[in-house]
Amino acid sequence: MRICVFLSAADLDERYTRPAREFANLLGKGGHTLVWGGSDVGLMKVVADGVEQAGGRLLGVSVDFLAAKARPGVDEMLVARDLAERKKLLLENADAVVIMVGGTGTLDEATEILELKKHGHTDKPVVLLNTGGFYDGLKEQFRRMEDEGFLPRPLTDLVFFAEEPVGALAYLEESQGVE
16 A cells, blocks of 8 residues: 655654654555655654665655755655645555644645545545544544534544554555455
8 A cells, every 4th residue: 555644844752753663664564655745854754764664665755845855765756846736746646644743734734635535536544643642632623523514524434543553554454455
């Protein structure tokens, strides 16, 4: 599977890097391809390192103004003109999406894929990996949106919430019929 991961490029502490390494190791050992923002810094580097070390493939999608931070030596690197094109290329090159911890860029990417799913423009499975309860507030907000009629589809049709990396990958593999 080609798994797009939306995540931070910030340097983060062990409570976020440990689960990211665990997920990356599972992804690589499963023979999957990481599709990510292409950066060789912060949490993006942690995940790319883990996938590569575990035998997975790397498909990066950088953007012109971040090209200096792009990871060298990957299996494939695409460079987008701007952030909108980057999101489009990330999704076009993925079979599934995992949303890991991140800031406003990650949140932007997450809401875009959920909006596409809501309107039936994609049926790719989406997992929100709620490391250390990072997305508890967002999860509560999504539930409120559903309860108060803001979502035309059940929340469970849009996103699967996983608390641990193993649950995230298991859901994706099951949804795609991977043994």
